[in-house]
Amino acid sequence: MAGAAGTAGTDWWSQLFDFTDYGQLLALLHNSILAGAVLGVVGGLIGVFVMSRDLAFAVHGISELSFAGAAAGLLFGVGVVEGSIVGSIIAAAVIGVLGSRARDRNSITAVLMPFGLGLGILCLALYPGRSSNKFGLLTGQIVAVDDPRLNSLALIAVVVVVGLLIVWRPLTFASVDADVAAARGVPVRALSLVFMLLLGLAVAVSVQVVGALLVLSVLVTPAASALRVSSSPVLVPVLSTAFALMSLVGGILLALGSSVPISPYVTTISFLIYLVCRIASARRAKRARDRRRIVGVA
Numbered sequence: 001m002a003g004a005a006g007t008a009g010t011d012w013w014s015q016l017f018d019f020t021d022y023g024q025l026l027a028l029l030h031n032s033i034l035a036g037a038v039l040g041v042v043g044g045l046i047g048v049f050v051m052s053r054d055l056a057f058a059v060h061g062i063s064e065l066s067f068a069g070a071a072a073g074l075l076f077g078v079g080v081v082e083g084s085i086v087g088s089i090i091a092a093a094v095i096g097v098l099g100s101r102a103r104d105r106n107s108i109t110a111v112l113m114p115f116g117l118g119l120g121i122l123c124l125a126l127y128p129g130r131s132s133n134k135f136g137l138l139t140g141q142i143v144a145v146d147d148p149r150l151n152s153l154a155l156i157a158v159v160v161v162v163g164l165l166i167v168w169r170p171l172t173f174a175s176v177d178a179d180v181a182a183a184r185g186v187p188v189r190a191l192s193l194v195f196m197l198l199l200g201l202a203v204a205v206s207v208q209v210v211g212a213l214l215v216l217s218v219l220v221t222p223a224a225s226a227l228r229v230s231s232s233p234v235l236v237p238v239l240s241t242a243f244a245l246m247s248l249v250g251g252i253l254l255a256l257g258s259s260v261p262i263s264p265y266v267t268t269i270s271f272l273i274y275l276v277c278r279i280a281s282a283r284r285a286k287r288a289r290d291r292r293r294i295v296g297v298a
Contacts, residue, residue, distance in 0.1 A: 029256055031145040032209075036248035038157045039209050039218060043248075044241030045164055046202045047223030049195060052175040056220045058095050058196075061109035062203045064116030065091035067212030069204075070137050071123035080137070081152050084204040091116065092200030096193040120212070137212060149208065156205050163198045167191055172233065209248070210266055217267040218244060221274050228277040229284075243273050 069087020
């Protein structure tokens with residue numbers, strides 16, 4: 001019994017971490033590492049605005065429609081990337097146009113999520129191909145990033161990053177105080193729609209790597225971690241991008257030597273970074289309270 005338990009434990013560990021022939025795998029899957037790095041930059045930058053505009057729930061809703069589009073693209077043979085982009089853009093446009101207020105946005109997102117998930121599951125159920133393709137849309141896969149897909153992901157990433165850089169200053173102003181920005185002549189409504197379309201593209205890129213169910217670990221958690229340790233408008237995007245890169249590239253490097261999908265590694269690293277940042281924030285707040293107490297006593 002003890003020997004069997006030990007063998008089972010070894011098998012379990014080897015499924016998670018097996019670095020046999022790791023060098024050859026690293027050379028074969030360099031596209032996946034590059035895709036993770038590209039996604040880290042996109043997720044880190046756009047995540048700052050996702051947090052400041054309170055759109056974390058909307059990200060999840062867009063990802064479900066992106067999943068439905070990718071599944072439909074897989075079923076009808078038009079391409080997973082193309083279908084994912086169409087689904088994301090539709091969801092982002094609907095939320096951006098109809099969800100100008102937080103209450104409306106949340107209700108629309110809650111309606112879109114089950115519809116997108118159900119539609120995606122229907123398309124996957126009808127798809128006669130390999131089950132790994134179906135599973136990968138939900139939890140991510142690192143072996144499907146060939147040169148054409150990497151090029152398409154890089155192109156979408158460039159569009160998102162350039163778009164963000166163009167609207168960065170007015171979008172930051174509108175995210176902090178939309179009413180004052182509108183009074184100053186900033187086109188708040190148009191900026192909101194532009195950002196939602198960029199967010200839709202970012203979600204479509206993320207779904208290709210980490211899957212539809214765990215997009216939040218790329219587009220929300222790194223920025224949330226950065227905001228725990230800084231409020232600087234310059235440092236937060238830098239930290240958010242660094243955290244996203246660490247999560248994605250680190251997760252991919254760990255997943256190369258295992259039979260487990262990439263998602264558990266990416267989400268675990270992302271969560272650990274958030275946990276460390278939260279602890280550091282709590283300790284800093286405690287030291288600040290102690291200093292104020294000492295000054296008050298003095």
